[in-house]
Amino acid sequence: MATLELKGIKKSFGDVNVIRDMNLDVNDGELIVFVGPSGCGKSTMLRMIAGLETVSQGQIAIGGRRVDHLPPTDRGIAMVFQSYALYPHKDVRGNLGFALKHAGVAQAEIDERVNAASDILGLSDMMERKPRELSGGQRQRVAIGRAIVREPDVFLFDEPLSNLDAALRVHMRVEILKLHQRLGNTMVYVTHDQVEAMTLADRIVVFRDGIVEQVGTPLELYRKPVNTFVAGFIGSPAMNFLEADAQGSSIRLGQSDICTSNAGNGRVKLGLRPEHLMLEENGPIEGTVSVFEHLGGESFVHLTLPDQQTLVAKLDGELSFKPGDTCRLGIRPDHCHVFDRNDMRVAA
Numbered sequence: 006m007a008t009l010e011l012k013g014i015k016k017s018f019g020d021v022n023v024i025r026d027m028n029l030d031v032n033d034g035e036l037i038v039f040v041g042p043s044g045c046g047k048s049t050m051l052r053m054i055a056g057l058e059t060v061s062q063g064q065i066a067i068g069g070r071r072v073d074h075l076p077p078t079d080r081g082i083a084m085v086f087q088s089y090a091l092y093p094h095k096d097v098r099g100n101l102g103f104a105l106k107h108a109g110v111a112q113a114e115i116d117e118r119v120n121a122a123s124d125i126l127g128l129s130d131m132m133e134r135k136p137r138e139l140s141g142g143q144r145q146r147v148a149i150g151r152a153i154v155r156e157p158d159v160f161l162f163d164e165p166l167s168n169l170d171a172a173l174r175v176h177m178r179v180e181i182l183k184l185h186q187r188l189g190n191t192m193v194y195v196t197h198d199q200v201e202a203m204t205l206a207d208r209i210v211v212f213r214d215g216i217v218e219q220v221g222t223p224l225e226l227y228r229k230p231v232n233t234f235v236a237g238f239i240g241s242p243a244m245n246f247l248e249a250d251a252q253g254s255s256i257r258l259g260q261s262d263i264c265t266s267n268a269g270n271g272r273v274k275l276g277l278r279p280e281h282l283m284l285e286e287n288g289p290i291e292g293t294v295s296v297f298e299h300l301g302g303e304s305f306v307h308l309t310l311p312d313q314q315t316l317v318a319k320l321d322g323e324l325s326f327k328p329g330d331t332c333r334l335g336i337r338p339d340h341c342h343v344f345d346r347n348d349m350r351v352a353a
Contacts, residue, residue, distance in 0.1 A: 007158035007191040014063035040202040041212030083152035084161040122150040162194040233348040245316040249275040261289030264338035276342030279319035285335030
């Protein structure tokens with residue numbers, strides 16, 4: 006079983022603590038996504054799993070076997086990097102089979118594995134092409150195929166789609182998801198793109214400054230973020246945060262009661278996702294349109310509230326506003342998120 010266990014992992018570069026205390030159990034066949042802003046430690050953690058960085062403290066186990074003291078070749082992993090790192094003088098077949106040939110695998114088995122990988126990734130009709138004759142998406146498929154032929158226990162992906170254009174990223178995202186469903190291997194995927202994370206993950210691990218803020222399924226993080234960082238990072242467009250007042254069991258924005266909460270009394274942050282706001286003739290949220298973005302099937306309305314706070318609403322694409330228009334919005338109370346003075350979620 007290709008489980009992955011991370012216990013008390015810490016990583017420092019001199020006085021800089023990059024990973025502060027990482028604990029995670031990854032189930033066999035699970036696709037885990039590490040997500041977070043640049044510099045948060047997610048790629049460093051992946052490189053420690055791969056054996057490309059040493060662990061300052063803690064243990065890494067794959068399939069119940071401790072591996073943090075082993076070289077990368079003995080860990081049962083295969084890694085796909087952000088750069089394709091293909092051999093320019095070798096054709097697709099040569100790139101796919103190079104690691105196996107170097108490891109002394111018999112040619113018949115190399116051919117069998119290479120042909121199987123090419124069938125899975127749709128590379129069969131381009132096996133004689135050199136990397137310069139391939140598109141970016143095709144090159145990335147070759148890089149993924151090079152990992153597949155090694156038949157690893159765990160696949161590691163380090164931002165593999167970041168060099169592709171927007172349309173190709175969407176296509177390759179779907180291809181990676183299909184690949185996981187077909188192979189059933191354990192996979193750890195690093196990205197700074199929360200849309201990729203939401204699309205691919207069985208569970209998401211949200212990093213910030215070397216600390217894991219929250220681990221959960223995409224819907225768990227979307228519906229019940231533990232703090233404002235996770236709430237603002239997961240979801241597109243980002244969640245709106247408004248200063249509001251907790252009075253008894255009510256959360257008031259200006260003169261309007263928005264929802265109920267156990268926050269007690271005092272100032273709180275009210276989180277409202279743009280897609281949960283709706284046009285409502287007598288809605289409790291009133292503002293002046295500052296910017297209107299029409300995107301075809303949907304539109305984004307940027308409002309300035311009477312107290313000069315701002316928010317964005319995601320509305321129907323058939324609507325039309327111009328700057329200076331007045332807009333009233335409503336929201337279902339169960340779609341409100343309340344955070345305390347320390348930016349932590351307040352239980353409903």
